[in-house]
Amino acid sequence: MVTGGSAHAQTPGNDTLKLSLKETEERFVNNNLALIIQRYEISQAQAQIITARLFNNPDFNIANGLYNPETKKYFDMSRNGGEYSAELSQLILTAGKRNKNIQLARINAEQATYQFYDLMRTLKYTLRSDFYKIYFQQQSAGLYQEEINSLSSTLAVFKEQYKKGNIAQKEVLRIQSQLYALQTEQNDLRDAMDDVQSELKLLIRVSPGLTIQPQISTGSDSKPVLENIVYQRLLDSAYTHRADLKSAGLGLEYSKLNLQLQKSMAIPDVSISLAYDKQGSYIRNYTSAGIAFSLPFFNRNQGAIRQARIAVDENKVQLQSQREQVESELDNSYKSALRLERLDSSFDPKFKADFNQLIGEVFKNYQRHNISLLEFLDFYESYKTNTLQFNMLQLNRLTALEQINFVTGTPFFNQ
Known part of the structure; x- marks a missing residue:
């Protein structure tokens, strides 16, 4: 199971920043400009309550x-x-117009607050997903670098043997071709890493020149977590905690109160x-x-009253639409996460360690000429594919759990 590390933020070099997930989230909450802007929106909405409470000035x-x-x-x-x-x-003012305007201003302030939390929910999902993605991308990049270093050494030896006439040129070209393919794949991976790094650095506001190195601990105890949680509990949590649903509910409340205000305006x-x-x-x-x-x-005020009635009906439909959308999103996310958990559970936890040991033995046997070049390269390709797929499975599993958190608005799986 992957969990947030406890390492303190540090810069061991001029271009690397080591961060645990907790430290990354702290930087995000304190530094993210989108959240800061939304906090100003809340303050503005709260100031409107003061304005609504004021009485009209007398005329002289x-x-x-x-x-x-x-x-x-x-x-x-x-x-x-x-x-x-x-x-x-x-x-x-008659017919309670002042009090109704005060209540409308309060609803606006509450909506601004819920919009802040919904923005945080959305950005935090991106933040945590990027954090895990960078970690596993760096693990995969390390694999590529190991294979490139190994094949580069092998290629240098092959070139010397070719000059001495001990091996055929086709063997040198085969190794060289494999090396170029790995370097191309590694370059594509680095391009993808740069995109995710850029997004994460913008979210937490660190220097674009830094490289973030996620600090997380991994173990072989990736136990299923969804099986201990009833689906209805997830759905109830989404209804209770989703800030956008609460904002939609307030939108309906606002339109009903506005209808009362428009009637009083008559x-x-x-x-x-x-x-x-x-x-x-x-x-x-x-x-x-x-x-x-x-x-x-x-x-x-006949036109405004009719418009307000229509707004009430519209907001009822809007609220129902959002509730159904939440149900659909949760159903899809739950099924996906469940499939990935079952797939992960089906893997033998010793398989990766055994395979790593096997590839080491393969390399030794190749050096001893116990296996052919094609067999050696085939094992290397299998090792690379298996490790990349394992990293992708772990990433997809964690991202699926983060999707559950995102859809429910609740940190059920706060790795």
Whole structure:
């Protein structure tokens, strides 16, 4: 079973960074720019709650006569000749509009939080998958390098023997051809490694010039883990913990509350006012209190109410669609992981060690001329193919378990 190592982050050279899975995740959580941006989105959404809680400011206006033709004065403020007026008014929202706007702002803030966790879920799946992929790619690259070094030494010996006339040229060319094929395959693997390295380095924000070397421990106890977990538990966990499902549920809640708000918008708001007029009214020093509101004869917010109703129906379908998508994803991921676990369990744990020992004996026998060149190369090709397939199986198994974590939104298999 592959588990996260406990080695501390270090840079033994100028271009290699050794990291355990735990250390990689810590760098990701603290440094990833996409997560930092999403945290700002949460802060902005929370600030909108403050805005929604605020009351409307009162309005105040004052007016003074520009010119008094009787006193021939501009801005006449005299007791007998001047004229000025003032008014103070306050808009009062009715039908609970303020409270509904506060609730909508809170839902927006919750959705921003769930979007953050869903982004983290998605990126962490990529992070952990890349971590394991790099590890097994480096194991495969090491295999290629071992074979290349071995064949390079053999080729050098063959060239000397060919010059002395001890072996035929076709044997030299056969070794040389095999060596070139290995070097080409190794180069293709390194290209793929560079792509994954680039993605992982961007996720945890380390220098592009570094090479990440995953530190994990491997053993021969790859015991099945899915057989101990009931499928329904995985499905229930997905319903409970998937942040995108929670966000979709909040989207339905938001649309229902918005429908209530749009209905309340059909009820006019009220404006109350206090006014003073020095002498512009029917009496001197006129004071008044007033109330104003629109008469909802024509516009009763019919279009917005209908639109809000449609949004409720749409969000219901959207939520159901996401739930069914989760069920489909989990079913597919579970079956794939189960097949890989059974395949891995069917392998004899001693097979790899026995095969490694066998290839060593094959090389010795070839040097002693106990086997032919073709037999030697055939064994080498089988050894390479077997080791690469074994690495791929282990990678696919771990990636399938990570897919279960991703689909359920729960770290069931936190290797």
